[in-house]
Amino acid sequence: MRLGAGPQVRPADASAQDDVRRANLSSVLRLLHFHGPATRSDLVASTGFNRSTVGSLTSELTKLGLVRERPGVVGGKGRPSNLVEPVSTGAHVLAFDVTPSSVGAARVGLGGYMLQVRRRLHSTSSHDVPAVVQLIATLATEMQARAATGSVCLGIVVSVMGSVRQPDGLVRRSPPLGWHEVPLADLLREATGHKYPVAVGNDGDLGAVAEYLRGAARGTQDVLYVRGEVGVGGGVVVDGELLKGAGGYAGEVGHIVVKPGGRTCSCGARGCWEAEVGDGAIIRAVGRDPRESEIEDVLSDVAIGNRRAISGVRKTGEWVGLGLASLVNIFNPRIVVLGGTLGALYPTMEPTLASSFSRTLGPMREQAMIVRGELGSDAQLVGASEVAFADVLEDPAGTLEARTAQADEHEDHPLRVLHQAG
Amino acid sequence: MRLGAGPQVRPADASAQDDVRRANLSSVLRLLHFHGPATRSDLVASTGFNRSTVGSLTSELTKLGLVRERPGVVGGKGRPSNLVEPVSTGAHVLAFDVTPSSVGAARVGLGGYMLQVRRRLHSTSSHDVPAVVQLIATLATEMQARAATGSVCLGIVVSVMGSVRQPDGLVRRSPPLGWHEVPLADLLREATGHKYPVAVGNDGDLGAVAEYLRGAARGTQDVLYVRGEVGVGGGVVVDGELLKGAGGYAGEVGHIVVKPGGRTCSCGARGCWEAEVGDGAIIRAVGRDPRESEIEDVLSDVAIGNRRAISGVRKTGEWVGLGLASLVNIFNPRIVVLGGTLGALYPTMEPTLASSFSRTLGPMREQAMIVRGELGSDAQLVGASEVAFADVLEDPAGTLEARTAQADEHEDHPLRVLHQAG
Numbered sequence: 001m002r003l004g005a006g007p008q009v010r011p012a013d014a015s016a017q018d019d020v021r022r023a024n025l026s027s028v029l030r031l032l033h034f035h036g037p038a039t040r041s042d043l044v045a046s047t048g049f050n051r052s053t054v055g056s057l058t059s060e061l062t063k064l065g066l067v068r069e070r071p072g073v074v075g076g077k078g079r080p081s082n083l084v085e086p087v088s089t090g091a092h093v094l095a096f097d098v099t100p101s102s103v104g105a106a107r108v109g110l111g112g113y114m115l116q117v118r119r120r121l122h123s124t125s126s127h128d129v130p131a132v133v134q135l136i137a138t139l140a141t142e143m144q145a146r147a148a149t150g151s152v153c154l155g156i157v158v159s160v161m162g163s164v165r166q167p168d169g170l171v172r173r174s175p176p177l178g179w180h181e182v183p184l185a186d187l188l189r190e191a192t193g194h195k196y197p198v199a200v201g202n203d204g205d206l207g208a209v210a211e212y213l214r215g216a217a218r219g220t221q222d223v224l225y226v227r228g229e230v231g232v233g234g235g236v237v238v239d240g241e242l243l244k245g246a247g248g249y250a251g252e253v254g255h256i257v258v259k260p261g262g263r264t265c266s267c268g269a270r271g272c273w274e275a276e277v278g279d280g281a282i283i284r285a286v287g288r289d290p291r292e293s294e295i296e297d298v299l300s301d302v303a304i305g306n307r308r309a310i311s312g313v314r315k316t317g318e319w320v321g322l323g324l325a326s327l328v329n330i331f332n333p334r335i336v337v338l339g340g341t342l343g344a345l346y347p348t349m350e351p352t353l354a355s356s357f358s359r360t361l362g363p364m365r366e367q368a369m370i371v372r373g374e375l376g377s378d379a380q381l382v383g384a385s386e387v388a389f390a391d392v393l394e395d396p397a398g399t400l401e402a403r404t405a406q407a408d409e410h411e412d413h414p415l416r417v418l419h420q421a422g
Numbered sequence: 423m424r425l426g427a428g429p430q431v432r433p434a435d436a437s438a439q440d441d442v443r444r445a446n447l448s449s450v451l452r453l454l455h456f457h458g459p460a461t462r463s464d465l466v467a468s469t470g471f472n473r474s475t476v477g478s479l480t481s482e483l484t485k486l487g488l489v490r491e492r493p494g495v496v497g498g499k500g501r502p503s504n505l506v507e508p509v510s511t512g513a514h515v516l517a518f519d520v521t522p523s524s525v526g527a528a529r530v531g532l533g534g535y536m537l538q539v540r541r542r543l544h545s546t547s548s549h550d551v552p553a554v555v556q557l558i559a560t561l562a563t564e565m566q567a568r569a570a571t572g573s574v575c576l577g578i579v580v581s582v583m584g585s586v587r588q589p590d591g592l593v594r595r596s597p598p599l600g601w602h603e604v605p606l607a608d609l610l611r612e613a614t615g616h617k618y619p620v621a622v623g624n625d626g627d628l629g630a631v632a633e634y635l636r637g638a639a640r641g642t643q644d645v646l647y648v649r650g651e652v653g654v655g656g657g658v659v660v661d662g663e664l665l666k667g668a669g670g671y672a673g674e675v676g677h678i679v680v681k682p683g684g685r686t687c688s689c690g691a692r693g694c695w696e697a698e699v700g701d702g703a704i705i706r707a708v709g710r711d712p713r714e715s716e717i718e719d720v721l722s723d724v725a726i727g728n729r730r731a732i733s734g735v736r737k738t739g740e741w742v743g744l745g746l747a748s749l750v751n752i753f754n755p756r757i758v759v760l761g762g763t764l765g766a767l768y769p770t771m772e773p774t775l776a777s778s779f780s781r782t783l784g785p786m787r788e789q790a791m792i793v794r795g796e797l798g799s800d801a802q803l804v805g806a807s808e809v810a811f812a813d814v815l816e817d818p819a820g821t822l823e824a825r826t827a828q829a830d831e832h833e834d835h836p837l838r839v840l841h842q843a844g
Contacts (some may be wrong), residue, residue, distance in 0.1 A: 016438055163785045172785040222668040236752075238665055245660075245754020246644040246789050255783055256748035257680060269747075269781035325691075326678035330658075330752065332667020359679070359691035363585045363594040363671045 024049065025396050028057045029086075032067055033111055033393060034213060037085035039072050058084050064400055065090040065150065066110060066392075086111035089148035091392055091400070094140050094196070095384035096158040097203070097377075098132060100176045100230055104377070105139040107147060108385035110392075112214055114378070116143055127177045129187070137191035152403050154392055155197035156188060157384035159206045161233060166248025169200035175266035176230045195410045197403075199387055203227060204251050205242055206383030207373070208235025211337045213386055215374040224333040225373070226253055226324070228282075228342035231266055232274040236331055254278070258323050273323040277316055279341055286312030295341050302348050310348055317349025321356030324370070328357075332364045339373035346372050446471065447818050450479045451508075454489055455533055455815060456635060459507035461494050480506050486822055487512040487572065488532060488814070508533035511570035513814055513822070516562050516618070517806035518580040519625070519799075520554060522598045522652055526799070527561040529569060530807035532814075534636055536800070538565055549599045551609070559613035574825050577619035577810035578610060581628045581802035583655060588670025591622035597688035598652045617832045619825075621809055625649060626673050627664055628805030629795070630657025633759045635808055637796040646755040647795070648675055648746070650704075650764035653688055654696040658753055676700070680745050698741040701763055708734030717763050724770050732770055739771025743778030746792070750779075754786045761795035768794050 027047050032038060038046070043054045061067040068087050072080040088109030097104035100122075107116040118139065123131060140156055147153065162174025169185025171177075189198045208217075208225035217223040223237040232254030236243040243250045254274035255267055262271030263281070275281060279295040286298050286309045301309035324336060338346050346353070358365070375382055392399040449469050454460060460468070465476045483489040490509050494502040510531030519526035522544075529538040540561065545553060562578055569575065584596025591607025593599075611620045630639075630647035639645040645659040654676030658665040665672045676696035677689055684693030685703070697703060701717040708720050708731045723731035746758060760768050768775070780787070797804055814821040 016442060020438060163783060165785065173783070220668075238660060238667075239663070241661070243660055243753070245786070246642075246756040247754055247785060249783070249785050249789075250752065250754035252751040252754075252783055252786070255751040256678065257744050257781070258682065260681060260744060267781075267783055322679050322682060326748070327752075329674040329677040330672065330749075331665070332669055332672035332674075334668040359689075361585060361595070361671070361674055361677055361689055363587065363669060364667070364674070367668050367671075 022395050022398070024053065025057055025060060026394055028054070029061055029066060029396050030393050032084060032086040033389065036111065037083050039081035039083055041081040043084065058082075061396060064396055065152075066396055066400075088113040088115060089151045091152045091154055091389075092147055093154050093385040093388040094143055094156045095381045095388075096136050096139070096156070097380040097384065098127075098136075098158060098160050098177065100127065100161075103132065103135050103139065104381055105136075105143060106378075106381040106385065107143040108381070109151070110389070112382070112385070112389075114381075116146060117378075117381070118143075127179070129179065129182050129184075132177075133184070133187045133191050136188060140192055140196075152400055153196055153407065154399070154403055155199060155388035156192065157199045157201060157206075157387045158184060158188065159201055159203045159380035159384050160184065161203045161230065163249045163252065164200050164202045166244060167199075169198065171200065172249070193410050195407050197388070197406070201384060201387060202233065202235070202249075202251065203229070203380050204233030204253070205235040205244075206387070207233075207339050207375075207379040208237055208251070208337075208383070209242055209386050210375050210379040210381075210383035211339070211373050212237045214382055215379065216337045216371050217335045220334040222331065222333045223335050223337060224253075224324075224327055224331050224368075225337045225339060226327075226342060227339040227373075227379075228278065228345075229340035230280075231278045232342075234327075236333070238331070253323070253327055256323060256326055258319060258326070273319070276319040277323065277342070281319075282313065282316050282341065282345070285316045299341075299344055302345065313345050313348045314352045316345075317352035318356045320349060321353040322359070324353070325357050325360040328360045328364050328368045333368055336368055336370045337373045338370065339375075339379055340377075343372040343376075346370075444817050444820070446475065447479055447482060448816055450476070450506075451483060451488060451818050452815050454506060454508040455811065458533065459505050461503035461505055463503040465506065480504075483818060486818055487574075488818055488822075510535040510537060511573045513574045513576055513811075514569055515576050515807040515810040516565055516578045517803045517810075518558050518561070518578070519802040519806065520549075520558075520580060520582050520599065522549065522583075525554065525557050525561065526803055527558075527565060528800075528803040528807065529565040530803070531573070532811070534804070534807070534811075536803075538568060539800075539803070540565075549601070551601065551604050551606075554599075555606070555609045555613050558610060562614055562618075574822055575618050575829065576814055576821070576825055577621060578614065579621045579623060579628075579806035579809045580606060580610065581623055581625045581806050582606065583625045583652065585671045585674070586622050586624045588666060589621075591620065593622065594671070615832050617829050619810070619828070623806060623809060624655065624657070624671075624673065625651070625802050626655030626675070627657040627666075628809070629655075629761050629797075629801040630659055630673070630759075630805070631664055631808050632797050632801040632803075632805035633761070633795050634659045636804055637801065638759045638793050639757045642756040644753065644755045645757055645759060646675075646746075646749055646753055646790075647759045647761060648749075648764060649761040649795075649801075650700060650767075651762035652702075653700045654764075656749075658755070660753070675745070675749055678745060678748055680741060680748075695741070695745040699738055699745065699764070703741075704735065704738050704763065704767070707738045721763075721766055724767065735767050735770045736774045738767075739774035740778045742771060743775035744781070746775070747779050747782040750782050750786050750790045755790055758790055758792045759795050760792065761797075761801055762799075765794040765798075768792075 069082045072083040091110045093108045095106045104119045109115045161176045163172040171182040185198045185200045211217045221240045226234045234253035235251045255272045258273045259271035263275040265272035265275040280290045283290045491504045494505040513532045515530045517528045524543045526541045531537045583598045585594040593604040607620045607622045633639045643662045648656045656675035657673045677694045680695045681693035685697040687694035687697040702712045705712045
């Protein structure tokens with residue numbers, strides 16, 4: 001149930017018809033975006049609309065340049081149904097993923113197609129903000145230049161490890177990057193000439209969105225995503241909605257207390273889950289020195305069957321299972337998706353993880369399946385792209401119009417000039 | 423954003439008008455139910471509808487017997503606006519709260535008025551299921567007999583400490599009651615002659631609903647409610663929705679791990695938060711024996727300034743703050759409401775609680791206010807009643823019609839006969 005007393009203003013006038021039309025367009029575009037090409041018959045079956053409504057909706061989406069139709073393959077009896085497909089070069093998103101070592105970038109077309117992917121190492125190890133902003137702006141310009149003529153850029157979305165305030169994209173704190181109170185969205189908007197909407201999201205949230213919409217958690221409504229990558233982040237999908245909390249900071253699963261008085265965490269407190277299962281903890285658990293080794297060393301040790309590495313990873317698995325038990329007791333998810341290091345090492349730590357996870361309350365333990373993420377290190381880019389696709393999926397015509405107007409308005413302010421002036 | 427690809431079927435026909443009308447009726451009734459009597463002018467201002475729409479909606483609700491109008495007080499300039507108020511004897515809910523020691527019961531009228539409240543101690547200490555079912559059915563019959571003629575009973579809702587499967591109200595486990603797999607909703611439906619809808623909810627969830635709608639968390643959208651009562655339960659409101667999880671079990675905050683290898687919890691695992699801050703732990707912390715003392719002894723010791731008691735409670739406060747830090751890092755609530763024992767002792771444990779809570783990540787710590795619940799031991803009854811009011815608030819006319827039909831259909835099966843036959 002939706003709780004509470006908020007009055008819903010619902011005027012009983014002509015605009016209700018527009019609402020219905022918009023919702024129907026949205027339904028069809030969503031299906032194509034998430035499930036790929038479909039025949040008109042498929043669309044009739046999936047939406048419950050009649051054949052002529054589907055025809056009219058696909059025509060309108062075709063005019064908008066978002067879908068195209070081609071004759072379907074003849075099969076079975078009757079006329080072949082036209083095949084409708086999303087046009088990946090009709091609209092796109094510029095997605096970025098900032099990690100302590102690199103910036104990942106992708107141009108993602110409608111339908112979720114990764115049209116272009118790149119990754120650049122940071123030029124300095126200090127991740128100084130202007131350099132990162134410049135790098136993202138440069139990559140955005142390069143990728144935008146290669147976009148198909150007429151493809152509408154829906155926006156720039158950046159994944160960052162840290163607490164990101166919503167909706168304004170202020171990075172409050174990012175221990176891995178050493179950032180505090182960085183107005184990343186504002187800086188990027190300026191650096192790209194105000195031509196695109198810019199959003200910034202937490203890496204755990206975006207990973208959760210990605211695995212939910214296009215990865216291991218597809219088809220489920222209650223998802224817990226946990227990413228081990230330097231530290232430990234996460235995101236939660238509750239009944240099909242991303243858990244945000246009052247300020248957009250929710251889902252900092254790495255900072256539940258699992259060992260009072262334990263090791264000091266990146267957040268400054270002691271005994272956080274991250275301090276026991278983050279990359280540094282795993283490196284220590286296998287007997288290596290975190291100042292000299294990287295998590296990749298552990299992964300390759302495990303891959304070649306090094307006993308000490310396997311034993312250390314299993315030991316860590318106990319702590320992973322313990323923290324997951326707490327989280328599952330709280331969220332009652334249908335699926336737990338492990339990403340990053342934790343996903344990579346899950347097969348190795350599975351026995352010990354399962355053993356400590358068995359403390360989860362029975363009714364919730366029965367319902368929760370633990371799996372590895374399917375999207376690997378692309379998860380953040382995929383999730384970032386879906387944030388920007390959300391608007392066009394909600395209101396295809398209105399969003400295209402708004403984006404085109406914004407781009408036109410700022411066309412006479414070339415990116416480079418503006419940036420130098422700033 | 424609402425994630426995902428689910429097509430929304432929105433037929434563009436006449437039923438859209440009915441939807442709008444229903445939503446508008448709902449808006450007005452919600453306002454009156456939650457905010458009490460209002461002038462027509464207030465309703466115009468709050469809903470954004472024009473004066474004639476508000477007049478027509480209140481007339482329809484009056485015909486349904488859910489609201490009544492009386493001339494408003496003259497004040498300021500112009501004609502006095504009619505005062506519209508919910509009719510507490512127009513529709514009511516029978517709400518119950520099962521604890522290890524007693525069954526609380528209330529007849530709650532529209533507008534949230536507690537028209538009748540009772541509490542009966544269990545006849546046996548074993549809480550055997552048939553006796554509890556019989557007690558609830560008897561109380562329901564007694565309270566229903568005293569309801570105003572014509573008042574529509576919207577349903578029976580029972581609060582239970584334990585994991586309750588939704589939507590069928592099967593109590594999977596309730597350690598305080600010693601129950602396992604008890605189909606409480608089914609048993610009560612049978613015991614009351616199938617005359618009413620019956621729902622069963624978790625005490626933490628219902629407390630959260632109550633404090634959110636009518637208590638300390640009113641006006642906020644992101645709420646964490648924690649109840650200390652024998653064990654520790656809780657409920658979470660996320661952006662105005664109760665967190666349920668895949669099976670309705672979410673929010674078992676008492677079973678996050680805070681002390682690996684610690685004391686054995688009622689759930690069988692070691693080191694749960696409940697084992698450190700539940701009633702038993704508090705009794706031990708003040709140097710009493712849980713087999714001989716009750717939590718009330720601690721409360722009275724604290725009230726008279728007993729130093730040992732105060733010191734023990736403060737020690738427990740450290741663990742309370744530690745667990746709250748984990749939960750706030752996960753949920754980013756605007757308000758944390760403490761109910762039951764934890765609410766009662768909050769002023770005493772505040773200094774130590776605040777100290778360990780300070781480990782919460784800054785952005786979330788800044789946003790979270792910790793307060794005592796306002797509804798005390800009525801919270802579960804209030805929350806239970808709101809579960810049954812939800813339907814009539816969503817669709818006033820349709821719900822009344824359905825409830826009246828259900829009651830009429832089973833009128834010829836007197837409750838007592840059916841129960842003896844079973």
